[in-house]
Amino acid sequence: MWVGAFAATFHTGVSVAVAAGIATGNTAEYILAWAVLRTGLSGRTVTLTRVPEILVLAVAAALAPSVAALAGTASLCLGGVAPWEAFASIVTTYWLGDSAGILMVAPFLIAWARASERTRRLPELALACIVAAGASAVVFSDLLSLSADDHVFAYAIFPFIIWGALRHGVRGAATIALVVAVPAVVATAQGLGLFARPDQTESLVLLQSFMTVTVLTGLITAAAVSERDEAARQARLLSHAVEQSATSVMVTDPDGHLVYVNPAFTGLTGYALEDVAGQTPRFLKSGHTPREEYEALWRAVKAGETWRGEFLNRTSDGGTVWEAATISPVREADGHISHLVATKEDITERKRQENDLRRALTQHARAKREMERIAYAVTHTLQEPLRAIGGFTQLLERRYGDRLDETGRGYLTHVRAGTARMSRLFRDLMDYALIDEPTAPDGPVDLNETVATAIGNSRAGGAVTVSGPLPVVRGHAGQMRMVFQHLIDNGMAYAKPGEPPDIHIEARAEGAGWRVTVRDAGIGINSTFHNKLFVLFSRLHTDDEIAGSGVGLAYCRRVLERQGGRIWLDSVPGHGTSVHLWLPDGRTDPEATSA
Missing domain, CATH: 1.10.287 (Helix Hairpins)
Known part of the structure; x- marks a missing residue:
């Protein structure tokens, strides 16, 4: 940008310093305009399809050229190209020219670079440009011998700008505005037309002021039309979604009179819009919902809050249907509640x-x-x-x-x-029968104490060894004692003939809890029967062979499952059995552990 501005200015015959000063001012102008657009649009891409974007562009066009005008004019005066007495006049002319140029050229480039246009409308736009250019030539070339004071005739080009804005959006407005400006500038520079004055600079300033107002009018109109079209498209999309929704939708005025129901509502209740329009939803009442519930509903929506609840409503054929309803107020821009929207889901099957x-x-x-x-x-x-x-x-x-x-x-x-x-x-x-009704609530259980008591009750003595301190787990102390007592008794009963029992207990952290293992060196169990042994009364030996009730392992499984744990075993015939218990950590929150 700087190089281009420097080359163009230096070509006019000014000194290097003057050209550099003007180029620097122009470059600063571009950077300031970019900063204003980026800040005003919060970094969004410039499309000029919203009125706020046009206003931000107008601010940039008004603010940024002031830098170039001040820097460029000062360079001219310092270089002796222009007298300091003309400083204010040159700054004003410089600023207005750049500002009008931004508003005329930038929207044209942006619109054609980014906007999409239907091909079938391009011939219409081309025709509009030709007619607008002809009208501009007639109006601004004084072919009709109009008085220079009859500026009202200049507004004859407005219909073409509006035509472009309404039919082709920002692209149409920006293109026709530029097409209109070319013959207007040429004619005015030649001293012709409505804005011609003895001083050519004054003539061009008047024309630029008029064209600035003209192009802003066209751009704002085009942006407003784009916003309207986008709102209409969104409204059509939402309307289609509501019409096709499987959820019932009711819309009422603030007093509860129905203005809309969707097909899903009609399919569920049997009431069509023409049957219930203008009524309140009282015809749906079945008498199941208490009056206080309706009063709470109205208090919530009148206060601008969303209400959620369930209704048992009547249908047109005398039946009933359960509905889960969400009722929300719709506010206007000023905060006034204009409508109430209720979305309802059929939950009859769920309630059943x-x-x-x-x-x-x-x-x-x-x-x-x-x-x-x-x-x-x-x-x-x-x-x-x-x-x-x-x-x-x-x-x-x-x-x-x-x-x-x-x-x-x-x-x-x-x-x-x-x-x-x-x-x-x-x-x-x-x-076993009383596992689900323990005598005391669950809580932290110190397995060191529990296992010691179980060993004493089983009279196992030195046959049981414990590796390291055992953890604190969550469960029922009495039931955990019985679990270890059963496991120790099994280890004693199923020892290898002729060998003393050898039972070992150890624990290690695993996940959000602990795995406790009770290992013996007994006769072992075939893997086919591992799961079967946790079933009540299931045994692999007769009572004459090894005494037992067939309840022990089933009891252990019930206790572990009730306390949020699990139990399983590993065993090889002739090589002993390892029974594994996983229990949640007694120092953590039980709900978090179970989740």
């Missing part, structure tokens, strides 16, 4: 499923409580005859043991073993 689920949960809870009562009653009721059987067995052995032969004493041994096994089974079943 919720009711079915609620009933199923209620029935499940009732059945669960009943089963727990039955289990409690059965275990306690059956414990009494078991104790009686055990007591009479002892009496028989004390009083008549010396009279019984070996077979009879064997029978008594089997009776004692059976009653003990039944008692243990009932006790384990009772613990």
